[in-house]
């Protein structure tokens with residue numbers, strides 16, 4: 209039997225970190241070797257809610273050997289997580305959103321040394337949606353494209369990383385630059401532009417609609433997430449796949465062969 213893949217989670221005490229711990233506990237081909245939390249957190253050394261998982265820690269002991277670090281710590285914890293993966297030569301999966309351009313650049317630099325995948329959304333359905341949006345935007349170049357997203361009230365960034373990725377894909381398919389999100393639009397809309405609309409509330413896990421509006425007709429492509437376990441499962445599948453890759457920056461599309 210092959211050895212299990214050793215996983216470290218950064219952001220382990222957050223909503224996604226906990227979902228990931230639960231998903232790991234259900235499988236016997238992966239093992240959770242460390243659950244990292246924010247330095248200074250009062251949870252240090254406390255047990256995690258997942259049976260069998262290591263206690264919360266603020267640093268990865270030298271004695272712990274890991275294959276993949278999965279980061280769901282938000283943009284504030286991303287830099288430390290990437291640095292740790294580089295220092296310890298561990299493959300890196302990150303779902304943290306709200307990254308700034310220097311953090312994206314850091315991913316490209318790090319990809320020369322370790323295999324890594326950053327995705328704004330680890331749902332397989334969203335990866336397929338992104339693919340379909342590219343096709344639709346290319347085939348309907350003059351139709352107005354609106355990306356409408358809804359999330360729970362705790363979400364920090366807006367528009368969501370997924371919405372921005374969908375907008376970039378639509379722009380690429382039309383050979384235009386990724387549009388800057390402008391959530392305070394007034395006045396008439398230019399033909400064929402790409403725009404964003406955002407709503408926040410309650411416990412909405414995540415909804416993305418891409419509406420291509422023509423005259424007398426429209427095409428609507430919608431993905432609704434109802435359980436955050438889908439992101440955890442997708443990130444874990446990515447981690448297992450990444451543990452077998454050479455250094456480089458990979459996407460969900462690479463993994464799924466889209």
Ligand SMILES: NC(=O)c1ccc[n+]([C@@H]2O[C@H](COP(=O)([O-])OP(=O)(O)OC[C@H]3O[C@@H](n4cnc5c(N)ncnc54)[C@H](OP(=O)(O)O)[C@@H]3O)[C@@H](O)[C@H]2O)c1
Pocket residue numbers: 218219220221222223224225244245246247249280281282283284285286288302303304305306327328329330331439
């Ligand atoms: N790609 C995807 O599929 C996907 C899906 C869902 C969410 N997300 C993104 O994933 C991120 C996390 O989402 P969430 O809903 O789980 O947020 P959350 O509940 O706020 O969890 C984030 C956790 O990271 C911790 N943290 C902050 N700085 C850290 C550091 N330096 N080291 C270790 N941990 C640190 C936070 O601790 P404190 O609370 O103590 O600060 C918190 O426990 C967000 O950026 C979200 O947009 C991505």
